[in-house]
Amino acid sequence: xxxxxxxxxxxxxxxxxxxxxxxxxxxxxxxxxxxxxxxxxxxxxxxxxxxxxxxxxxxxxxxxxxxxxxxxxxxxxxxxxxxxxxxxxxxxxxxxxxxxxxxxxxxxxxxxxxxxxxxxxxxxxxxxxxxxxxxxxxxxxxxxxxxxxxxxxxxxxxxxxxxxxxxxxxxxxxxxxxxxxxxxxxxxxxxxxxxxxxxxxxxxxxxxxxxxxxxxxxxxxxxxxxxxxxxxxxxxxxxxxxxxxxxx
Amino acid sequence: xxxxxxxxxxxxxxxxxxxxxxxxxxxxxxxxxxxxxxxxxxxxxxxxxxxxxxxxxxxxxxxxxxxxxxxxxxxxxxxxxxxxxxxxxxxxxxxxxxxxxxxxxxxxxxxxxxxxxxxxxxxxxxxxxxxxxxxxxxxxxxxxxxxxxxxxxxxxxxxxxxxxxxxxxxxxxxxxxxxxxxxxxxxxxxxxxxxxxxxxxxxxxxxxxxxxxxxxxxxxxx
Numbered sequence: 001x002x003x004x005x006x007x008x009x010x011x012x013x014x015x016x017x018x019x020x021x022x023x024x025x026x027x028x029x030x031x032x033x034x035x036x037x038x039x040x041x042x043x044x045x046x047x048x049x050x051x052x053x054x055x056x057x058x059x060x061x062x063x064x065x066x067x068x069x070x071x072x073x074x075x076x077x078x079x080x081x082x083x084x085x086x087x088x089x090x091x092x093x094x095x096x097x098x099x100x101x102x103x104x105x106x107x108x109x110x111x112x113x114x115x116x117x118x119x120x121x122x123x124x125x126x127x128x129x130x131x132x133x134x135x136x137x138x139x140x141x142x143x144x145x146x147x148x149x150x151x152x153x154x155x156x157x158x159x160x161x162x163x164x165x166x167x168x169x170x171x172x173x174x175x176x177x178x179x180x181x182x183x184x185x186x187x188x189x190x191x192x193x194x195x196x197x198x199x200x201x202x203x204x205x206x207x208x209x210x211x212x213x214x215x216x217x218x219x220x221x222x223x224x225x226x227x228x229x230x231x232x233x234x235x236x237x238x239x240x241x242x243x244x245x246x247x248x
Numbered sequence: 249x250x251x252x253x254x255x256x257x258x259x260x261x262x263x264x265x266x267x268x269x270x271x272x273x274x275x276x277x278x279x280x281x282x283x284x285x286x287x288x289x290x291x292x293x294x295x296x297x298x299x300x301x302x303x304x305x306x307x308x309x310x311x312x313x314x315x316x317x318x319x320x321x322x323x324x325x326x327x328x329x330x331x332x333x334x335x336x337x338x339x340x341x342x343x344x345x346x347x348x349x350x351x352x353x354x355x356x357x358x359x360x361x362x363x364x365x366x367x368x369x370x371x372x373x374x375x376x377x378x379x380x381x382x383x384x385x386x387x388x389x390x391x392x393x394x395x396x397x398x399x400x401x402x403x404x405x406x407x408x409x410x411x412x413x414x415x416x417x418x419x420x421x422x423x424x425x426x427x428x429x430x431x432x433x434x435x436x437x438x439x440x441x442x443x444x445x446x447x448x449x450x451x452x453x454x455x456x457x458x459x460x461x462x463x464x465x466x467x468x469x470x
Contacts, residue, residue, distance in 0.1 A: 006339070019339055072342030098340040105335050171343055171352050172330035176256075204255055213333030214256045214326050216354060217426040218347035232434045239432030241257045 001027040001088065004096040005040070007052055010109050013116075017109065019098070029089035033076065034059060034066065036088055053112040059084040061226065064161030067168070068113055069100040074165035074224050082163060082226045102168035106175070106210040119210040120162050120178060126206035127199035128182040130191050141191065150188045157184035159227040166221035166229070172213030177221040179207045180237035181229045187240055197244040204241050259326055264427035266319035271424055271448070273312060278455050285462050288393040295392035299376060320362055327355045350422040357419040364412035371399055400463035409460040413453035420449035 003024045010017030027036055034056050041051035057065035066083040070076035076086040091097060099113065107115040132138060146154075158181075166177035183200050186192025192199070215234060222231045280298070284291040298304050343352050350357070375395070379385050400406050425445035428438070 008339070069338060069340075072338060072340040073345055077345075100338055100340070103334050103336055103338050105333050169346055171347070173333035174256075174330075204257060208254075208256050211333060212256075213330040214259055215430075216326070216330070216351065217422070217429050218351040220343070220346040223346035231429065235429050235432045235434030237432075238257050238260065238430060241255070242261065242432060245255075245258075 001029070001091070001093040001095075003027045003036070003088070003091060004094075006096060006098045007113070008100045008109075009052065009112055010101075011111065013108055013110055017112075019100075027088050029087065031088045032059070032084060033068075033070070033086040033088065034084050053110075053114050055114050056084060061085045062161060064163035067102050067115060067117070067164055069102055069168055071098055074102060074168035075163075075226055079223070080226055080228055082161075085226075102164050104164075104167045104173035104212065106173070106212050107164060107167060115164070117162070117164050119212070120164065120175070122210065123175065123179055123203050123206045124162075124182060127195070127202040128186075130186060131195060132191070144190055146189060153232075154185050154188040157181040157188070157229065157233050160185075160225075160229050161227060163226060165224045165226060167212065169220040169224035170213065170215070171218060171220065172216055174215045174221070175207050175210070175212040176215040176234045176237065177225060177229055177231070179203050180233035183237045183240060184233040187236060196240060197247065200237060200240040201244050204237070259322060260430040262318065262322050263326065264430035266315050266322070267423050267427045269315045270319060271420065271427075273315075274452050278452050281459050282455060284393060284396055285459055291396070292390055292392045295396075296387070296389040299380075299392075300387065316365065320358070323355065323358055348422070350418045351426070354419060354422060357415045360412060360415040361419055364408070364416075367405075367408065367412075371405075394468055397463045397466070397468050400460055401467050403464065406460050406464040410457050413456045413460075416456075417449050417453040420452070421446065424448060 005022040005024060006019045007022060008017050009020045022040060024036065024040055031039075034054070037052065037054060044051045055065045055067050057063045059066075061082045061084060064082070066075075068075070068083045070083065070086070075081060075083050076090065078086055078090055101107075101109050101113045101115045102117075104115075106119040107117055110116050160178060160181035162178060164178070167173050167175050170177075183203055186199060187196050217231070217234075219231060222229065280291070280294045283294060400409075425438075425442045428434070428441050433441075
């Protein structure tokens with residue numbers, strides 16, 4: 001396949017970036033999207049040019065590191081996958097593919113296609129944990145009976161890999177799906193209820209401080225989330241937050 | 249409580265509550281308007297009651313105006329903040345791939361409805377205030393039907409009403425059910441709320457449109 005690429009190039013955080021055109025010949029449908037970029041980079045290096053920087057790690061859809069906006073959609077055209085799980089068979093000969101970094105004020109570009117997603121880390125640090133004594137006498141979590149329905153919902157929320165596709169997809173660059181997944185995974189379990197009130201207030205406060213937009217319930221985040229995190233979590237976070245704020 | 253007022257979730261809830269209040273008001277409004285097609289006398293009686301009842305005039309009317317202003321101002325605040333949250337735009341952005349047009353363009357449909365409200369207020373509210381408080385005319389419980397029907401005589405006003413109610417329909421289509429999600433309600437009743445929203449978003453504006461066309465086609469002959 002012959003593929004035309006339009007890729008965002010930006011020297012560093014303070015430089016102004018631009019779209020640069022590249023042409024790839026001999027692209028195989030069985031190549032992963034990232035392998036296609038690897039080959040492009042090898043070609044650039046052999047020509048003495050600066051390779052394109054992009055985030056990647058596990059390359060099996062579980063770490064949440066890869067983060068590309070491909071033809072206007074986070075992680076590309078296929079549903080419930082990350083970029084590393086996207087294959088070139090999803091494109092056809094002669095296609096033009098536009099590749100950009102995830103765009104949000106809270107996700108500043110570091111270089112080329114790499115963005116700084118530490119805003120998510122700071123939201124997590126604000127309350128995305130439970131305080132457990134790890135002295136060696138920790139109670140086994142499995143010894144506490146939990147309703148199957150709640151266990152399933154908590155597990156589904158915990159599947160969030162923090163990739164940022166929800167922010168990238170949202171027209172408002174809102175981080176509510178991410179934050180709500182992290183709130184929900186604890187709020188649904190007895191171990192998480194103890195700090196539930198402080199957790200939701202602190203995480204929402206940090207989310208707002210980071211400069212993410214406001215959710216307007218378009219549902220784009222749910223559609224583009226590679227792990228299928230549900231909008232139900234946002235409603236739960238809203239409930240938790242309102243209840244916690246009113247109680248004081 | 250102070251952090252609640254400033255939070256993004258509180259803004260969503262304010263939008264939701266003011267929106268739901270306006271949704272409820274629409275049902276009352278369309279019911280009274282519909283009587284103008286069924287019985288001019290009933291329409292005159294109800295309109296006179298709404299125009300001179302103290303509770304309606306001095307409590308409900310200010311609350312309604314505040315509701316409209318809060319919904320509008322908060323909508324604009326949210327739009328500005330949301331635009332600021334993505335200072336550098338995408339070269340290519342496929343919004344249609346993951347969210348319906350109505351949900352992504354509430355600001356457009358909302359601004360059209362707001363512009364319509366300007367015309368609507370000028371047509372009826374300003375007229376009413378002038379009649380009662382500036383010109384100090386005596387009470388006339390029989391004038392409302394004639395005044396309303398005459399408003400729809402010009403084709404341009406009837407067309408503007410039809411277009412505006414089309415946009416209101418799109419605004420309700422997303423906004424009504426969305427307000428429940430904003431207030432934290434997403435449960436087994438959500439599919440029913442979404443279905444009811446679609447019916448409400450179509451039926452209510454359609455009845456308003458029917459009334460406008462009916463009066464345009466059936467003018468009062470003197």
